[in-house]
Amino acid sequence: MIRYVAPASEADLYWEWLRAEVDQSPGNPRAAYRAAQAGLDSRLLDHLARDDRKGLLEEDWAHLRRAFHGIRGDYLDSLLTPRTQWSYGNLAVPDLNSVRIINATISFVPLAPSRRIEEFVAALDAGQETPNLDFLEVYRSMRPVFDPDRARGCPVLIAERRQGPYVLAEGLTRACVLVSRLGHGEAVPASVKVLLGVSLEARAWTWF
Helix, strand or coil: CCEEEEECCHHHHHHHHHHHHCCCCCCCCCHHHHHHHHCCCHHHHHHHHHCCCCCCCHHHHHHHHHHHHHHHCCCCHHHCCCCCEEEEEEEEHHHHHHCECCCCCCCCHHHCCCCEHHHHHHHHHCCCCCCCHHHHHHHHHHCCCCCHHHCCCCCEEEECCCCCCCEEEECHHHHHHHHHHHHCCCCCCCEEEEEEEECCCHHHCCCC
16 A cells, blocks of 8 residues: 655646656657657756756746646546545555556556556566557666666556555556566565555546
């Protein structure tokens, strides 16, 4: 279960998601494309890279909000209401095993009918291929070089209740790398910081 850390807001969702999208760390070949797609100037990209919100104006946050919607379209629109409660928390890395992947019936679910990340990663590491070849390429390139200490933006989880079960809305590749390393006895951090959105209407979300 996620251990509560601090309250958050929809603005934190934009911030964390965009930090991950434009992250220039090794193993993220889409970063340059995402940065261009976001349409953010170098000043805002620098703020995101440094996780620095100081001095940001209301118009800056408006740019970030538009960039988020420009990249993600209507992906989370049904949950972007005042009824969704956002908070930061810590999730033990072994608990990532039971977090569910999104309900992408064509791309991911055939490899993991239970939708548990643990089953999904086992299939990937056994050499099975997902129809989403872009994801597979990123996972395979990130697996050997990902550094959790340098990761930007935290995973985003969605649930009907704070106790779960949780669906991973953002951060699948990073979560898969950690679960894979854990399963192979490699070093992983004890926990990861996450952003959790709790809504009684979560089941209305297409990907839940």
